[in-house]
Amino acid sequence: MTVIDTHGAAAERRRRGPRFGSNFMAVLEVSRDLVCLCEDGIILDINSAGIDLLAAKDSSALVGRTFCDLVGGDYVQVLEELLLLNEIESQAIPVAVRGLNGATLDVELQIHPARELGAGHAVVIARDISRQGHLARTARASEDRFRVLVEKSMHLIAQCHGGRVVYINDAGAAMLGALRAAELQGMAVADMFHGDYREIFASDLTMLLSEEGMMPVRMADRDGDAFDAQILVTPLPSVGSVPEYMIEARDISDHLRAVAALRHMNETLEHQVAERTRELAEERSKAVEARLFVESLLEAVPNPLWWKGIDGQYRGYNRAFREMHAIGAEEWIGRTMGELLDPDFVKTSHAADLQALGADKRVQFEGRLTLADGLAHDVVVSKIAWRSRADQPEGVIGVMMDITERKAMEAELRRLATTDALTGVFNRRYFMTTLGTEVERVHRHPRPLSALMLDIDHFKRINDTFGHPVGDKAIKAMADACTDAIRTVDALGRLGGEEFAILLPDTDLEAAMMVAERIRVAVSRICINTGIGDVVFTASIGVAQLIEADVSAEALLSRADAALYTAKNSGRNRVVAA
Missing domain, CATH: 3.30.450.20 (PAS domain)
Incomplete structure (x- = not known):
């Protein structure tokens, strides 16, 4: 074809x-x-x-x-x-x-x-x-009053239509390095962001619009220089299907620098604690006074901190450590980690103890630890040996930081970068990356590979008759039907609107046609109750197997799309092979 x-x-x-x-x-x-x-x-x-x-x-x-x-x-x-x-x-x-x-x-x-x-x-x-x-003029007068308030704002405020900026205030123009706000009208919304954020929002605007509450991002000025910001996206009443929304952004670069300085101060404080512990071993005649000083110092450290002897038994810990484990001042003194903490965490921590005792340097590791609240927390632990007057290791000092929220944010960012917000299947960008990788693998090690292109027949009629929320339900139901019909090794992606693509590794054209027919039948059985009538619909599917002439993933997908177009022109609700 x-x-x-x-x-x-x-x-x-x-x-x-x-x-x-x-x-x-x-x-x-x-x-x-x-x-x-x-x-x-x-x-x-x-x-x-x-x-x-x-x-x-x-x-x-x-x-x-x-x-x-x-x-x-x-x-x-x-x-x-x-x-x-x-x-x-x-x-x-x-x-x-x-x-x-x-x-x-x-x-x-x-x-x-x-x-x-x-x-x-x-x-x-x-x-x-x-x-x-x-x-309309009354509404326009209200809008003028609103704009006066917006122009007085100290932060960036932009009104957007689809993927474009239609209005931005002077504070926003200054934040993005423009002399006049008019220079930024019509710019792509994604161009306000930096690096991965720009790629994510440029490939799928729904990822930006689906965010609720304040979100930390990296933004970019007109010279390409990045800065840290918090943004809030607020949907506005929209005319038609193109969304209108407002973006409010606050530059938090100075705040983050202050946090970094505080973290550096905290690390410096850890070093001071280790130095002071060695002084206590050297000045036994001043043990009582020194102990009281160190205890006050450690109590002021905001992160959980403890110290153990070379035998692994706890010698002491600060207030933050006691609150983290909900224990008393003497409850764990003389006991070891093996008696008290998760076996997997104990194994990793014990290895870090040995490494710290064997070298005069800080040792750091990440792990998961169940705390007094009964939940598993992601933590980063730093350890260093404290030494005697003869410079011999006497034990280990440790300090811990809870990074559970940061880990959750990283996981969510990875999810947003790979999945479609409505259906939960792969988004277009990640699906095309997966397809490209699979095509390259097949060129190196020949084996069958097929792809399906499919979409909902007369989808515009569903939106026009029942509204876009019902249209979204139809798209979600279509994705669920496809997911149920394919294997775990197969890949399902939403390319846009009601159009989907499926990658079938180790599958020739004949087997792919059988999968497509199974999906077609499953879609035809979908029924969505709207309260004003049931919605049933069908799907047309194009099937193509990778051939030697397909030098790229796009070539394979284009042949499947051409077959889909033939299915549409042949009456819809059918499967056509390229």
Whole structure:
């Protein structure tokens, strides 16, 4: 089969709304709404209602103009993206339109791709809603008052539409290294972030929007320099399926430097404790006074700290250690770790003791330890030997830091980087990485490898009839059906919208067709109760096996996508092999 679409264009065409014939302007001439045809945002033709609405004498006064020149407000950048077909929005957008006589009208605007009429062609439909103008102006006045408050904020505040910044305050512009806020309008939201954060949010915006509460991130200014920040993402009422939201960011670089300085001071304090312990062994005549000083010093250390003899028995510990284990001041004195703590932790800690006693340097390790609250905590332990006047090791001093929250944050970041927020399956970025690795392995060690491309038939109809929440349930149910039908060694990924891909290692085309048919039947049996009617749907599936000509993962997936497109054109609810 010939590869006809290497970048998912077939799937994209299925989602882009109505199609238009060459005579559609004649049909829509009787419409009371403005209807015009644009190419790359330039007006090519307009109906009589549109000529009257814009106060033009005839169509020649409007043809050749850039449509965005007639639009006011904050949505110009967004409309440019829609007219250039960089984004698709199926819902009407309220904007202000200026007629040639200077009058401003409030309209609801819809932009439909019309690629069948030519590259870059779009049909624009505008309905006059001037009667609601008073309410819109009242809302606009409230917005102006809100913006005054936003501009006075000491922190970054940005309003975003989809993946773009449509507004940012002066404090935000200064934080990102811009002279004027206008320089940042229209920038990609992901470009505000640094390193892995930029890659994650650029590949899947839902990861940013799904976060609740304050989130620590690394941001970047316009010169590419990174800084630490806390952000809060707040969803805003959105028109259509493209989300609108507000990002508030606070620079915490100075705070983190202070924390680092405190940590350094804590490490310095550990060293001071070890030095003072050696002094106690050398100055036995001042033992009582020195012991009282050291005990006061250790009690002030915020981290759990203890010291043991060379026999492994506890000689003492500070307040933080007692609180961590919920013990008294003398309860563990003279006892060993083996009597009191988790066997696995004891084994690792004992090895660290021997290493510290055998070398005059600090030894550090990580482990899991069950504390008095009954929970297992991730901890990092630092140990160093304390020595006699003859410079012989007398025992070990240890200090502990609880890093459970940091470990949990690292695990969550890894999860966000690899999974889709709605379905829990692999996201597009991680699935493509997995597929690329598997294709390279097959080229080195030949064995069968197949891939499936599948999506929900007439998915737009489900969204339009029952709403996007039901559409999300359909996507989740589809993912669950696929998960139940495949092996643990197989990989399921959501590529976007209702489109999924499945990687089947060690599977030839015949076996892959059987898996695809099993999935097709399982999807056809899904029934979602909405309260206003049951939703049932089907899926179309394209199947391809890796061949010698497939030099990359994209080539294999493109052939499966072409087969999927054939399944759609052949009536849907079927499996087609490439």
